[in-house]
């Protein structure tokens with residue numbers, strides 16, 4: 490299928506973007522990497538009158554180490570995150586997750602901001618920003634606004650972003666020396682959207698698990714934080730008993746719906762498998 494016809498404009502400043510959003514209202518749509526939007530246009534799931542291309546807006550791209558955080562501009566491509574030595578050193582969860590996103594050609598074009606804004610429950614970055622307790626930075630003509638990632642994803646493809654806002658960056662709090670992280674997912678083929686994935690962040694001190702953040706993708710309409718499993722493991726050493734207790738807690742809090750290939754109970758089972766694997770990695774430090 491071909492997309493419906495649309496106008497196209499490439500503004501050169503954020504103020505121009507805000508003016509265009511105000512002028513076109515619902516008919517205007519931001520385009521970043523285009524890796525999701527163009528597919529939805531071609532499938533006629535979306536019919537904007539004008540695409541507002543933010544590739545020419547300065548200051549939206551790049552990775553920097555700040556006093557308290559790593560800041561990644563919204564227009565930073567998935568592959569830039571994947572290849573960044575700064576990310577490998579300071580936000581390894583993102584480095585280990587990036588290769589799971591689609592295929593290289595898509596990672597070269599797709600952006601962090603586009604993935605966060607689209608809020609696909611099977612996407613990797615929404616899961617990671619919640620696990621890393623990141624702030625989503627949005628801008629509008631009213632100024633800048635920061636929202637915690639856990640509060641940003643509201644419902645299926647629905648976020649806390651207002652119609653006149655765009656995402657300009659994500660800010661990731663720096664990890665402590667004892668913080669460890671791990672990511673893994675199960676997909677039918679490398680590059681496919683995952684059936685189930687898990688991002689895990691924890692402080693490990695004398696083998697004890699502290700401040701766990703376990704966030705699943707593919708388990709609900711938004712990234713799903715496994716609070717009960719986290720509580721079952723908090724302050725504990727990982728043993729067969731504590732793992733069994735965490736899996737039991739997990740089974741009570743995950744309520745995935747079936748997708749085209751997997752039933753809800755199957756996904757819940759896969760979630761428990763992922764949990765066991767990732768906890769093992771976190772303790773041994775293996776990747």
Ligand SMILES: Cc1cc2nc3c(=O)[nH]c(=O)nc-3n(C[C@H](O)[C@H](O)[C@H](O)COP(=O)(O)OP(=O)(O)OC[C@H]3O[C@@H](n4cnc5c(N)ncnc54)[C@H](O)[C@@H]3O)c2cc1C
Pocket residue numbers: 518519520521522523524525526527528563564589590591592595598599600601602603604606607611612613614654655656657680681682683
């Ligand atoms: C075949 C295929 C496989 C894929 N597999 C995966 C996968 O396994 N995992 C995964 O996570 N993704 C996958 N993707 C999606 C890909 O990662 C996209 O790049 C990403 O989801 C969207 O980023 P984008 O920059 O291309 O956004 P676009 O397609 O340009 O935009 C997507 C949406 O976000 C809005 N938007 C974009 N940027 C901003 C912004 N800064 N502020 C506000 N709104 C904005 C747009 O208006 C649009 O509604 C796949 C895509 C394809 C085509």
